[in-house]
Amino acid sequence: MILQGLSAVLQPMTILLVAIGVAVGIIFGAIPGLTATMAIVMFLPVTYSMTSAQGISMLMALYIGGISGGLISAILLNIPGTPSSVATCFDGKPMANKGEAGKALGTGVVFSFIGTVIGIGLLMVLAPVLCDFALKFQAYEYCALAVFSLSMVIALTGRDMPKGLISAVIGALLATVGLAPVDSKPRFTFGTYQLNNGFALLVLLIGLFAISEVMAYAESVRKNQGYTIETNYKIRGAGFSIKEGLAQTKNAIVSALIGVGIGILPGIGGGVSCMIAYTVSKNTSKHRELYGTGIMDGVVASETANNATIGGAMIPLLSLGIPGDAATAMLLGGLQIHNVAPGPLIYQKSGEVVYAIFFAMVLSAIFMLIFMLFGMRFFVSVLKIPKNFLLPVIVVLCGIGAIGNANNLFDTYSMVAFGLMSYLLIKSKIPTVPMILGFILGPTFETNLRRVSQLASSDPFYRHPIFCVLIVATVLVVIFSTRANLKDARRAQEEELAEMEKMKAAGSDGE
Amino acid sequence: MSNKQYKLDIIPGIVLSLFAAFYLLQVPKIVEFKGLGSTPLTNRFVPYLWGGALLLLSLWILVRGIIRRKKYLAEGGRADKNSFAEAVSDKREVIASFISLTIYVALMGSVGFVIMTLIYVFVQILILTPRENWKKTYLPALITAAAAAGILFYVFRYLLNVLLPVGVLSVFGL
Numbered sequence: 001m002i003l004q005g006l007s008a009v010l011q012p013m014t015i016l017l018v019a020i021g022v023a024v025g026i027i028f029g030a031i032p033g034l035t036a037t038m039a040i041v042m043f044l045p046v047t048y049s050m051t052s053a054q055g056i057s058m059l060m061a062l063y064i065g066g067i068s069g070g071l072i073s074a075i076l077l078n079i080p081g082t083p084s085s086v087a088t089c090f091d092g093k094p095m096a097n098k099g100e101a102g103k104a105l106g107t108g109v110v111f112s113f114i115g116t117v118i119g120i121g122l123l124m125v126l127a128p129v130l131c132d133f134a135l136k137f138q139a140y141e142y143c144a145l146a147v148f149s150l151s152m153v154i155a156l157t158g159r160d161m162p163k164g165l166i167s168a169v170i171g172a173l174l175a176t177v178g179l180a181p182v183d184s185k186p187r188f189t190f191g192t193y194q195l196n197n198g199f200a201l202l203v204l205l206i207g208l209f210a211i212s213e214v215m216a217y218a219e220s221v222r223k224n225q226g227y228t229i230e231t232n233y234k235i236r237g238a239g240f241s242i243k244e245g246l247a248q249t250k251n252a253i254v255s256a257l258i259g260v261g262i263g264i265l266p267g268i269g270g271g272v273s274c275m276i277a278y279t280v281s282k283n284t285s286k287h288r289e290l291y292g293t294g295i296m297d298g299v300v301a302s303e304t305a306n307n308a309t310i311g312g313a314m315i316p317l318l319s320l321g322i323p324g325d326a327a328t329a330m331l332l333g334g335l336q337i338h339n340v341a342p343g344p345l346i347y348q349k350s351g352e353v354v355y356a357i358f359f360a361m362v363l364s365a366i367f368m369l370i371f372m373l374f375g376m377r378f379f380v381s382v383l384k385i386p387k388n389f390l391l392p393v394i395v396v397l398c399g400i401g402a403i404g405n406a407n408n409l410f411d412t413y414s415m416v417a418f419g420l421m422s423y424l425l426i427k428s429k430i431p432t433v434p435m436i437l438g439f440i441l442g443p444t445f446e447t448n449l450r451r452v453s454q455l456a457s458s459d460p461f462y463r464h465p466i467f468c469v470l471i472v473a474t475v476l477v478v479i480f481s482t483r484a485n486l487k488d489a490r491r492a493q494e495e496e497l498a499e500m501e502k503m504k505a506a507g508s509d510g511e
Numbered sequence: 512m513s514n515k516q517y518k519l520d521i522i523p524g525i526v527l528s529l530f531a532a533f534y535l536l537q538v539p540k541i542v543e544f545k546g547l548g549s550t551p552l553t554n555r556f557v558p559y560l561w562g563g564a565l566l567l568l569s570l571w572i573l574v575r576g577i578i579r580r581k582k583y584l585a586e587g588g589r590a591d592k593n594s595f596a597e598a599v600s601d602k603r604e605v606i607a608s609f610i611s612l613t614i615y616v617a618l619m620g621s622v623g624f625v626i627m628t629l630i631y632v633f634v635q636i637l638i639l640t641p642r643e644n645w646k647k648t649y650l651p652a653l654i655t656a657a658a659a660a661g662i663l664f665y666v667f668r669y670l671l672n673v674l675l676p677v678g679v680l681s682v683f684g685l
Contacts, residue, residue, distance in 0.1 A: 162575075166527065166568045173534065173561045180554035183544035187554060188537060211612070214639075218604040221641055388639035389651070392632045393659045399616065400663065404673040412616040420609060428523035446557040453552040 001347075005355025008053035009363060017050070018360055021058040022367040025065020026375075029082050030073050036066020036082060037202070037327045040334065052338035052353050057360035059334045063327050064116060064364040067310055068372065071108035071303055076101060079210050079394070083201060083271035084306035086436060087278035091291065091298030098294050106239025107296050108303045109372040111252055115304035116365040118256040119263065119311020124358050127315050139451035140461060144470035146445035149272060151474045153434040154481040161485050163430045170425075171438025172445070174199055181447040194410035199418075201271070203411045204439055206398045207418020208432045214391045215423045221388075238373065240296065248300045251281050259305035263312020272440055273312075275433065277305030283484075310361070318342050318354060517579035524573025531566035538562060607638045623678020624668075625660045632656035 008014060021043070028039035039062040047055030070085030075092035088108060095104035137145075153168040154161060177188045178198025189195040238245070255277035262273035281301035282291040291298050317328045317335075319342070335342055340350045347354060402411040422432050452461075461467055543553045599606065615631035633656040640648045667673040 162568050162571045166523075166565065166572070169561055169565045169568060173558075173565060176558050176561065180541070180544075182550055183554055185542050185544050185554050187541045187558065188534075214635075215605050215608055218608045218639060219602065221604045221639055388636055388648075389655050391639060392635035393655070395612065395635065396628050396632060396659060396663060399619075400667050400673060400675065403675060404667070407674045409616070409620050409676065412619065416609070416612055416616055419612070423605070423609075425523075429519050430523060442557075442561070449557065450550040450552050450554075454550045456551075 001351035002355050004352035005053075005357075006359050008051075008352060008356040009057060009359040011054075014054050014057050014360070015363065017054055017058040018061040018363050019367050021061025022065040022364050023371055025062040025067075026069035026072075026368065026371060027065075028062070029066040029069020029071075029085075036063050036084075039063075039066045040327060040331065047334065047337070052340055052350075053356040053360075055338050056331075056334060056340070056353060056357055057363075059331055060357055060360045061364040061367070063331065064307075064310060064361060064368055065371075066327070067306055068109070068112045068116070068368045070306075071112065071299075072105065072372075075104045075108060075299070077213065077390075077394070079213050080205070083205055083436070084274055084309070085302065086205075086271055086433065087274040087302035088299055088306075090278060090302070091293070091295055092302075094292065094294030095296075095299070096294075100294065103239040103296070104294075104299055106237070106373070107299045109369060110238045110240075110245065111248070111300045111304045112307040112372075113365055113369040114252055115256050115259055115307030116310060116361070116368070118253075118304075119260050119308035120358060120361045120365070121311070122260045122308075123311040123314050123361075127319060136466065138464070139448040139455060140459075140464040140467040141470065142444055143448035143452050144467045144474070146441045146448065148470045148474045148477070149276065149441050150437060150445070151477045151481075153437055154478055154485065160429065160489075161482070163428075164434050167425065167430050167432060168434035168438035171204075171435035171440075172442030173438075174204065174435075175439045175442035176446070181443060182450050192410075194408060197406070199414055199439075200402075200406065200411060201436075201439060203402050203414045204418050205436070206402055207415045208422040208435065210394060210398045211415065211419025212422040212426055212432070214395055215419070216426075217387055217391055244296060248296065251297055251300050252304045254284075255281060255301040255304040256308040259308030260312035262305075263309035264315050271436060273309045274302040274306040275437065277301045283481075314357070314361075318346055318357070517576045517583055520572045520576025520579060524569050524571075524576055527569035528566060528573060531562055531569055535559070535562040535566065604638055608635065611635055611638065619678070620676050621678055623680050624675040625664050625680055626678065628660035628663065629656045632659050 009018075024043070025036060025039050029036060040059050043058065043062055047058055050058070067082060067084050070080055070082035071088050071092065074080045074085040074088035075096050078089050078093040080086045080089055092104045092108065095101065150168060150172075153164055175198065177195055179185065179196055180187050186196060258277040258280060259273045262276060278291075278298055278301045281297055282288050285291065285297060287295075313328045317332060332342060338353075340346070340353050398415065399412050402415045403409060425432055425435075538555050538558045541555050541558065543555060611631060611634050615627050619627045633652050636652040636655065637645060637648065640652075664675055668675045668677075
């Protein structure tokens with residue numbers, strides 16, 4: 001079966017389709033508003049006439065290319081091309097602003113490759129074991145996992161905790177729009193049928209990151225920009241030295257493991273894994289204060305984790321038929337079209353296709369590395385395009401992304417509304433990133449909390465050790481993060497007071 | 512503490528408190544499911560939880576802002592008296608961008624993607640260009656807008672099957 005899978009992938013036609021899939025995926029990932037999911041949706045009909053191995057290999061290539069391509073716009077434009085590269089913006093863009101766009105891109109590409117390979121390795125080796133573990137997750141565990149992940153917001157928010165929490169709550173609150181989980185009763189739809197399915201994550205992301213970026217630029221039209229982006233530099237190799245790369249070993253391994261771990265859990269995709277990996281990397285670093293100012297570590301954590309999530313998300317998809325995120329939900333459709341029934345019997349019934357998927361993933365990762373390293377100069381050159389010309393076209397592409405999400409014009413209205421909301425929140429110094437966590441985890445929390453309420457009398461919580469561990473971990477995260485944030489806030493206040501004293505002293509000297 | 516800091520607590524505090532109150536008032540309108548398989552926690556519980564949390568957090572920053580304002584004034588600071596007109600003028604490019612974007616998406620369905628994209632891209636490029644450079648921007652902006660509208664429509668509508676609205680151009684059989 002392994003050899004059959006390998007020979008199916010090594011056919012010239014399959015190799016060509018994988019190469020095309022990766023290239024198209026990267027382009028979709030790089031363009032804000034167009035995601036790996038959309039690339040898969042659009043290419044799904046194209047694969048109808050292909051063999052199972054060819055079609056699914058191409059879809060996998062689109063997935064890997066799409067997730068990886070997101071780093072390009074995250075670094076060059078501060079707009080995550082896909083939800084998976086949200087955390088790449090935090091240090092990727094500051095690096096580009098400092099004239100290190102090539103280094104940031106090189107770091108992102110190489111560690112995306114490493115993350116993908118680690119994810120695939122773990123998928124191939126540990127799939128049965130990890131599937132057994134994921135099978136143990138029931139309502140209690142998912143509920144606790146959502147609470148644990150939401151508690152990470154406190155760690156993400158920094159010194160202004162209430163504003164970070166407000167953002168997360170707004171995200172969770174937006175997720176309550178649409179049909180309620182469990183009983184499917186409409187909530188906050190105000191009679192608008194388009195709201196029955198709730199707001200799409202993609203539309204929220206476009207509004208939060210793309211529209212607000214245009215508005216931020218609009219604000220600075222009459223002002224002298226504080227920095228010039230240096231694009232005339234030489235990129236050697238991958239953009240960073242071997243020593244710098246080796247120094248990231250621990251960070252990459254931990255982030256990859258987080259990525260795979262999060263990927264295995266259905267419903268929580270690369271968007272959460274990159275943020276959790278980034279937060280863990282920041283909190284365990286000796287120089288956490290440098291995160292967000294443009295350091296390699298942040299890009300490594302985010303990109304390794306989001307690509308490792310691909311391997312993790314494939315585990316429940318193949319073994320249980322449970323998609324890990326929106327893109328794997330599309331892949332599930334692709335598998336069914338090609339008569340591959342995901343589930344515990346997949347190895348017996350379609351073993352060669354499963355191995356073909358594994359080899360196609362490896363091949364896609366190699367193509368992704370080659371294309372993105374060779375295409376790096378081209379991608380960096382995107383920065384040379386005047387922003388006043390580039391941004392309106394990006395907005396249009398985002399609009400197409402919003403329409404294409406559900407072939408629905410209503411989503412463009414939501415996009416503008418989220419853009420306005422994001423702009424006002426940013427102006428009020430309310431961070432928008434926790435909102436994504438709230439939006440993704442809110443429904444998971446609600447669905448499972450309601451199930452738990454049903455189960456509580458017959459199945460008490462203490463029978464769920466994973467639930468208990470996660471709740472203890474949540475309490476610890478809240479305590480330690482709150483302490484760290486309060487310390488930061490106190491330090492900031494002291495610095496402000498010292499500054500004021502200095503100014504007062506300077507004023508009295510002047511008199 | 513600067514004058515602006517307390518405003519960044521008071522204004523969002525008021526707006527978000529009102530929003531949370533409105534949200535909470537909508538919760539009782541949700542139809543509860545009480546049939547077979549209903550859960551002890553109904554579909555109103557979590558909205559109440561999030562709405563209540565938002566109200567409390569908004570009041571927290573509102574109170575914090577009021578305390579900061581008092582402290583600021585007690586330290587001899589002066590309340591900012593920027594007029595509304597000044598604020599609007601200061602953000603005119605942002606307001607114009609939002610208006611043009613809103614018109615773009617509102618009319619896209621009836622007028623069509625190609626025409627609205629052409630107009631929007633052209634207008635948005637000008638908004639994002641300092642006025643003194645407008646003269647030399649007209650032609651490149653028009654070319655960019657036309658190319659973006661035509662290429663994107665063709666690629667996404669005909670090659671990638673995204674249902675972009677044709678609008679008035681449907682008379683040409685597009």
